[in-house]
Amino acid sequence: MLLIQNGTVLDPYTDTNKKLDILVGDDGLIHRIAPHIDAVAGARVLDASGCTISPGLVDVHVHFRDPGQTEKEDILTGAAAAIAGGYTTVVCMANTKPVCDNLRTLEYVQDKAEQVPIHVLQACAVTRELKGKELTDFETLHAAGAPGFTDDGINLTSGRLCMQAMQRAKALGVPLSFHEEDPAYVLSPGVNYGSEAAAKFGVLGAMRSSEEEMIARDIELALLTGARVAFQHVSSGRSVSLIREGKARGADIHAEATPHHLSMTEDDVLMFGVNARMNPPLRTEADRQALIAGLLDGTIDMIATDHAPHTAEQKNKPFAQSMSGITGLETAFSVCNSALVRTGRITPMQLMRAMSQNPAAFYGLTGKEIREGNRAELMLADWDADVTYTQFRSKSYNTPFAGLPLTGKVVGIVCGTYCSVPES
Numbered sequence: 348m349l350l351i352q353n354g355t356v357l358d359p360y361t362d363t364n365k366k367l368d369i370l371v372g373d374d375g376l377i378h379r380i381a382p383h384i385d386a387v388a389g390a391r392v393l394d395a396s397g398c399t400i401s402p403g404l405v406d407v408h409v410h411f412r413d414p415g416q417t418e419k420e421d422i423l424t425g426a427a428a429a430i431a432g433g434y435t436t437v438v439c440m441a442n443t444k445p446v447c448d449n450l451r452t453l454e455y456v457q458d459k460a461e462q463v464p465i466h467v468l469q470a471c472a473v474t475r476e477l478k479g480k481e482l483t484d485f486e487t488l489h490a491a492g493a494p495g496f497t498d499d500g501i502n503l504t505s506g507r508l509c510m511q512a513m514q515r516a517k518a519l520g521v522p523l524s525f526h527e528e529d530p531a532y533v534l535s536p537g538v539n540y541g542s543e544a545a546a547k548f549g550v551l552g553a554m555r556s557s558e559e560e561m562i563a564r565d566i567e568l569a570l571l572t573g574a575r576v577a578f579q580h581v582s583s584g585r586s587v588s589l590i591r592e593g594k595a596r597g598a599d600i601h602a603e604a605t606p607h608h609l610s611m612t613e614d615d616v617l618m619f620g621v622n623a624r625m626n627p628p629l630r631t632e633a634d635r636q637a638l639i640a641g642l643l644d645g646t647i648d649m650i651a652t653d654h655a656p657h658t659a660e661q662k663n664k665p666f667a668q669s670m671s672g673i674t675g676l677e678t679a680f681s682v683c684n685s686a687l688v689r690t691g692r693i694t695p696m697q698l699m700r701a702m703s704q705n706p707a708a709f710y711g712l713t714g715k716e717i718r719e720g721n722r723a724e725l726m727l728a729d730w731d732a733d734v735t736y737t738q739f740r741s742k743s744y745n746t747p748f749a750g751l752p753l754t755g756k757v758v759g760i761v762c763g764t765y766c767s768v769p770e771s
Contacts (some may be wrong), residue, residue, distance in 0.1 A: 348372055348387055349766060354727065356380070358402060359700040360716030369400060371723040375763030380719055393768055395727055395758075401699050402715050403435025403465075403724040403760055406601060407524070407674065408499070408579060408651035411437075411467070414455055415444025420425065420656040420742050425676075426463035427740040430560040430767050432676040434758035435465050436712065439471040440499040448472040448483045449635070450491055457492060464765035468710070473498045473512050473523065481503055485515050494710045497524040499579060499627075501514025501558075501686040504529065505716040506564060512572035522575040522709060524603075525565060527586075528627055532557035537624035537671045539631070544616035548666035551627050562586050566593035577601040577709060580653050582608050582627040584637030591646040601709055603651040604638050606679045610686035611635075611747065619747035621662055621669040625655070639692055648705040650698075653680050656743030674741050679750040681727075681734050684696050684755030688730070695730060725761040727768055732756040 349371040356367045368384040371377055386392055411425035420428075422439075429437050434648045439456065441447040443708065447456065453469055460467035471493040474483045477500070485496060496516060503509045503525060516523050534551035538544050545552035562578055566589060569576045580589060590602050612632050616623040623629060641647040655672025662669055675682075682703065687693045701736055703726075708714045714721050734756045759768030 348390035349393065349761065350387055350390045351393045351395050351400060352384070352385060354398050356402040356717055357399040357695055357699055358717045359696055359704045360402065361718070363717070364696060365550050367719070371761060373764065375722055376565055376609045377719050377721050377723050379716065379719065381466055398727045398729050398758055399695065400717070401728065402703045402717060403725045403762060404433045404680065404702045405436040406652050406654070406676065406711070407649060407709060409437045409439055409654040410442070410656065411439050412656060413443065413459065416450065419575045421585045421656055422459045422467060423463060423655065424740065424742045426465055426467055428676040429465060430760055431740045431757065432678070433680050433760055434676060435537040435724040435726070435760055435762045436468070436707065437465070438468045438470055438494060438710065441470050441497055442500045444479060445748065446472050446476050448475050450487065453488060453491055467760050468494050469494050470497050470524070473503060474494065474508065479503055479508065479560070482508065482512055482515065482671060485519055485521070489521050494568050495522040495524060495533055499526045501522060502526055502528045502530060502561060506568070509565060509700055510568050510572060513572040513576065514669060517572050517574040522577060524577040524579050526559035527565065528553065528557045528710055530563050535630055535667060536626050537615055537666070537669070539613040539628045539657060542613040542616070550667050553626070555585060555630065557601050559585045559589065562589050566590070566598055566600060569598045570596060577603060579603050580605050580608065580627060580651070581638065581647060584634045586705070587637045587641040587646055591641065594646065601649065602641070603649045604642060604647045605653050606650060606675060606682040607673060607747070609635065609638055609650070610682050610689060615747060619677060621664070621666055622673060622747045624666065624671050625673055626671045627655050639687065642701060648701065649709060650683060650701045651677070651706065652676050656741055657745050658743060662745045672723045673746045674739070674743055675746065677725055677739055677741065678736055678746060678753070680728060680757050681755045682748055684730055685753045689754055705757050705765050721764055723761045727758040729758055730755050
């Protein structure tokens with residue numbers, strides 16, 4: 348048994364924010380929650396003084412590169428990085444090698460995920476081989492456990508096929524997640540069009556319109572079909588306005604923002620170079636402020652990392668040849684706490700809603716609240732601790748946040764009978 352004492356329960360599901368003790372049984376379930384619980388014979392006692400106890404974080408957008416690119420990451424190391432970051436549930440994207448568009452690949456991931464103590468879910472591709480021409484077998488893949496469908500990394504350019512995907516997803520009651528970047532307006536990826544960084548590195552960059560036009564189209568299709576759709580890693584202030592308007596019109600649309608888009612801008616690419624190269628790129632301070640405003644008013648529902656590991660050899664090339672994407676699972680809580688909570692822009696409860704409750708709700712994941720009888724899926728965090736990340740559980744460390752002073756540290760997680768909180 349595990350007894351967690353002296354911590355503050357911060358649970359957005361129940362709007363709880365008060366000191367409570369939690370007793371977790373040998374079955375991994377929460378047996379009791381009370382202002383004080385006396386020590387139980389045989390139970391390990393964790394002193395959570397100065398820490399919050401929240402529902403485990405949920406990331407609906409990660410790349411574990413398994414199968415096919417395990418030199419970058421695999422399910423075991425990806426899960427270790429997630430645990431270090433406070434996550435108890437993650438959803439992997441489908442752009443593996445081979446693409447997760449078939450039962451064999453889906454079952455491979457599911458079988459390997461049984462070896463880790465957290466929930467690793469595998470989304471499947473919208474189109475076969477991510478080629479944007481033929482839909483996958485939604486029915487069979489969903490029945491086998493795919494929680495949703497995405498061609499993340501590639502824009503679904505055909506409007507007709509996108510509409511068909513929405514119609515099929517609506518019929519099945521499953522969500523879709525879209526990477527919205529029309530390649531016609533991505534003159535070169537990874538950096539904002541017209542920025543000083545683009546000029547410095549001798550590339551043209553990616554226009555905001557690449558994202559905005561696709562989001563505008565897909566809002567109309569979502570309204571037409573009634574499909575449940577998430578727009579991934581939103582980067583543009585205009586995109587936020589479009590999504591806000593689409594929600595007001597009744598579309599079942601949702602939006603992710605990443606910790607890096609919420610905390611950095613195109614100017615940071617000048618300093619961090621390829622480690623700040625991602626798709627869509629970091630944009631202006633006005634765009635960043637619009638993302639924060641969207642997070643505050645609910646236009647942006649979820650904070651998702653887009654954890655995208657690459658080897659040093661793949662990343663450390665001239666800007667135009669470098670791979671896009673950064674790692675994010677281990678630093679996400681600290682980055683968001685530093686950029687959003689410590690600056691007074693949002694409250695700790697609002698952050699937990701965006702990093703835990705809302706992502707779980709998008710995929711219909713239940714039983715995540717801190718309640719007696721539920722499985723224990725908890726994150727312990729010290730919001731005031733200073734932290735600098737120099738070592739990582741991930742195989743890769745392509746991140747601009749390495750070595751930066753941040754505030755807020757994940758102490759550990761509890762997930763069923765598993766506990767990563769170190770002995771005191």
